[in-house]
Amino acid sequence: MHINQQQREGFYEVLFGRRDVRREFLPDAIPDEVLQRILLAAHHAPSVGFMQPWDFIVVKDVHTRRAIKQGFEQANDESAAMFDGERKEAYQQLKLEGIEEAPLGICITCDRQRTGNVVLGKTIKPEMDLYSAVCAAQNLWLSARAENIGVGWVSILHDQVLREALKIPANLEIIGYFCLGYVKAFQQTPDLERYGWQSRRDPKQAIHYEQWGNQQAD
Amino acid sequence: MHINQQQREGFYEVLFGRRDVRREFLPDAIPDEVLQRILLAAHHAPSVGFMQPWDFIVVKDVHTRRAIKQGFEQANDESAAMFDGERKEAYQQLKLEGIEEAPLGICITCDRQRTGNVVLGKTIKPEMDLYSAVCAAQNLWLSARAENIGVGWVSILHDQVLREALKIPANLEIIGYFCLGYVKAFQQTPDLERYGWQSRRDPKQAIHYEQWGNQQAD
Numbered sequence: 001m002h003i004n005q006q007q008r009e010g011f012y013e014v015l016f017g018r019r020d021v022r023r024e025f026l027p028d029a030i031p032d033e034v035l036q037r038i039l040l041a042a043h044h045a046p047s048v049g050f051m052q053p054w055d056f057i058v059v060k061d062v063h064t065r066r067a068i069k070q071g072f073e074q075a076n077d078e079s080a081a082m083f084d085g086e087r088k089e090a091y092q093q094l095k096l097e098g099i100e101e102a103p104l105g106i107c108i109t110c111d112r113q114r115t116g117n118v119v120l121g122k123t124i125k126p127e128m129d130l131y132s133a134v135c136a137a138q139n140l141w142l143s144a145r146a147e148n149i150g151v152g153w154v155s156i157l158h159d160q161v162l163r164e165a166l167k168i169p170a171n172l173e174i175i176g177y178f179c180l181g182y183v184k185a186f187q188q189t190p191d192l193e194r195y196g197w198q199s200r201r202d203p204k205q206a207i208h209y210e211q212w213g214n215q216q217a218d
Numbered sequence: 219m220h221i222n223q224q225q226r227e228g229f230y231e232v233l234f235g236r237r238d239v240r241r242e243f244l245p246d247a248i249p250d251e252v253l254q255r256i257l258l259a260a261h262h263a264p265s266v267g268f269m270q271p272w273d274f275i276v277v278k279d280v281h282t283r284r285a286i287k288q289g290f291e292q293a294n295d296e297s298a299a300m301f302d303g304e305r306k307e308a309y310q311q312l313k314l315e316g317i318e319e320a321p322l323g324i325c326i327t328c329d330r331q332r333t334g335n336v337v338l339g340k341t342i343k344p345e346m347d348l349y350s351a352v353c354a355a356q357n358l359w360l361s362a363r364a365e366n367i368g369v370g371w372v373s374i375l376h377d378q379v380l381r382e383a384l385k386i387p388a389n390l391e392i393i394g395y396f397c398l399g400y401v402k403a404f405q406q407t408p409d410l411e412r413y414g415w416q417s418r419r420d421p422k423q424a425i426h427y428e429q430w431g432n433q434q435a436d
Contacts, residue, residue: 001235001404003228003364010221010228011364015259015357017219041233043421046359048373050410052419057426064428079341091338109430115416120309121373123297127348128373131393134349138356139233141264146221146229155266155339155346167429175349186219190268198268198333203261208275210282211385212327 014146017186021150025101025181034147035104038180041143042108047132049120053112054136054175057166059105064165068177069099071161072154079156094195097154102181107162108137110173133175140178150183232364235404239368243319243399252365253322256398259361260326265350267338271330272354272393275384277323282383286395287317289379290372297374312413315372320399325380326355328391351393358396368401 003011039056047053059065076096083091099105110133122128137153144151159174168174192198208214221229257274265271277283294314301309317323328351340346355371362369377392386392410416426432 001231003232003235003366006224007228007231008364010225011232011360012255012259013219013225014221014229015361016262017221018262018264020264037230039425040421041230043419043424044234044236045356046236046238046371050408050416050418052424055424055426055430057428057430059428061428075342079338082336082341094338096339118300120297120312120410120415121314123300123374124293124376125373125394130345131348131352131355134352135356135359137349138263138353141353142229142360143233146226148221153264155343156341158342167431169430172430176343192268192338197338200268201261201270203258206261206270206273207257208273210275210277210279212273212275212387212390213385 014142018142018145019150019187019190021152021183022098022191023095024150024183024185025098026183027103028182030104030149030180038140038143038147042136042140045132045136045139048122048128049115051115051119051129053110053114053129054133055109055111057107059107060103065099065105067165068161072097072099072157075156075158090197096156098152098179099154102179104180106178106180107166108133108175109168110175112173113171130173137176144180148182149180150186152179154179232360236360236363237368237405237408239370239401240313240316240409242368242401242403243316244401245321246400248322248367248398256358256361256365260354260358263350263354263357266340266346267333269333269337269347271328271332271347272351273327275325277325278321283317283323285383286379290315290317290375293374293376308415314374316370316397317372320397322398324396324398325384326351326393327386328393330391331389348391355393362398366400367398368404370397372397
């Protein structure tokens with residue numbers, strides 16, 4: 001199927017309009033048909049050996065989300081202590097999650113044994129299954145944006161908190177916990193850039209030609 | 219910015235139309251403006267602490283691609299030996315890369331030290347920087363599809379082959395090597411499903427509600 005100019009423009013609006021949302025969540029429920037579209041899109045991520053190692057745990061219960069929030073607060077205090085001086089103060093000013101404000105959370109896991117011990121494409125790089133599950137996360141994030149739903153990836157959280165709150169078996173890896181909800185607005189600029197934490201790298205610096213370090217196109 | 223129905227449909231056409239391409243590459247060159255759009259989209263992936271740890275090495279040189287292809291062949295022989303009987307025969311029938319047919323390769327790396335030793339969001343889950351670089355890979359893959367360009371992720375390759383061929387410094391992690399090119403056609407069905415290697419999992423089996431193992435929505 002040929003993608004035309006109009007479809008491509010729609011795609012890029014979604015891609016460049018995606019943000020990591022923490023403070024703009026609205027409490028409005030996400031209709032089940034919208035949630036199912038987002039999860040189906042995540043399920044259509046690429047995966048090594050077509051092993052589709054991901055699972056999605058959908059969390060709406062307020063008590064569960066409160067327990068996860070408490071886990072975040074503890075992990076965030078530990079994290080703040082790793083920064084010094086002004087940087088520590090700046091860190092503590094940032095809002096880094098919307099676990100209780102967003103009406104819905106999704107935990108993505110990875111089953112590294114799915115389809116057996118020897119998996120096509122994972123024979124040389126064993127981390128490929130984890131990377132497949134991350135591709136599902138990025139599909140989920142972009143699809144949510146296409147549905148005008150904000151997503152925030154909460155990584156300041158010990159796996160054990162999610163494992164206990166969501167009864168995740170010990171043999172599964174935890175990729176991440178994502179907050180989803182409609183938003184007051186999508187910001188134009190990432191929060192960490194807007195608040196002066198870190199600036200965007202010049203894309204030219206990220207591109208090399210033929211060999212590492214050669215940044216002039218021929 | 220509100221995404222409307224038409225933009226959303228364009229987005230989903232790209233997402234569900236994406237394939238891992240190995241055998242359909244055409245030799246036609248990718249115009250530089252198209253390549254730059256794809257790389258800019260990859261550079262706009264989410265990243266932990268906004269560290270943007272990725273770099274992109276663009277490879278067109280035929281000698282370099284031949285060296286990488288030789289590395290693949292060696293790794294693929296090692297890999298075939300890990301399968302038994304019929305599965306091994308089936309493995310050897312599959313075409314798993316298009317390194318020489320596709321006119322362009324991109325290697326994605328991850329600089330785990332970028333922005334320093336203590337990175338916001340990576341304090342508890344140190345693998346988050348690698349996952350950010352994988353999000354860039356998925357952005358690249360989808361954006362290429364939006365430009366009607368096929369992508370194949372070659373993971374059957376020892377890092378050392380890419381490190382030597384592309385002069386990648388020892389302190390960088392290698393995420394993957396991607397073949398890019400226009401295609402005869404995009405398949406509707408993933409190759410590994412089409413050739414009976416692995417079937418698609420029922421998406422319902424991947425979705426759990428409130429706790430792991432509960433597969434009935436309330």
